[in-house]
């Protein structure tokens with residue numbers, strides 16, 4: 001996947017350098033999730049260093065493009081895009097967009113697919129239902145094996161159980177466990193006042209595991225999505241103007257990944273004694 005990202009974003013072919021960039025992104029993601037202690041040796045500090053290396057690298061690519069740009073990739077698109085007044089993005093904004101898009105769109109979906117694998121492996125009944133749906137889909141398209149299944153847009157509405165698996169996975173996995181906001185007016189909350197202008201961390205994970213909203217919240221139960229969540233209680237992709245713009249793409253990618261599931265996951269899980277570890 002990362003090799004594809006490098007091709008699409010900066011027309012770069014796989015090389016030892018792309019491996020290095022992948023590692024820097026890994027370090028950056030760890031740093032973002034870590035406690036923000038910025039001194040040498042901490043994960044947060046390591047993340048900041050990775051970010052500096054990424055900035056320097058993408059800046060170099062961008063500078064080289066200023067002389068000759070015959071590429072048809074994301075960086076080129078960002079360099080040339082103009083708003084209604086003809087204003088272009090600054091160099092810093094181009095680099096920031098590249099870094100945030102890779103961070104937001106790559107690790108997030110990959111982690112979510114990993115968590116789906118984990119939960120399905122621990123839940124043989126859910127895996128069996130998913131498999132039944134996939135096999136029915138294969139047959140409806142005249143195929144005989146899961147490997148032959150190619151999902152098209154028309155298939156998506158038929159993948160009802162798959163959709164429930166996807167929603168239940170992202171509810172439980174909470175890949176983005178929080179969003180950041182600023183209070184735009186004084187807010188009273190449980191006897192406390194959050195003054196206007198204060199930065200606030202909205203801890204989404206507690207919302208999605210609150211027994212007031214989700215019965216038996218730590219149990220993986222895709223069928224709970226037979227009923228929609230109560231308004232405001234499901235914000236895996238954030239909300240409002242800043243809602244994740246990749247949310248439908250992520251759901252689609254996760255759904256397609258589920259269509260190739262084998263039925264041997266549960267024995268692998270048992271053999272390996274898998275257990276849940278929260279994100280740091």
Ligand code: HEM
Pocket residue numbers: 100101104105106108109112170174175176178179180235236237238239240241242243244245246247249250
């Ligand atoms: C399971 C996968 C994903 C999850 C759980 C997720 C979750 C989130 C969350 C919670 C936010 C913050 C929204 C807010 O502040 O209200 C966000 C922002 C964002 N996401 Fe995602 N995301 C996922 C996949 C993706 C993908 C695939 C892309 C792009 C290809 C993407 C691009 C972005 C961008 C650019 C932002 C920043 C939006 C802004 O600040 O205006 N995300 N995402």
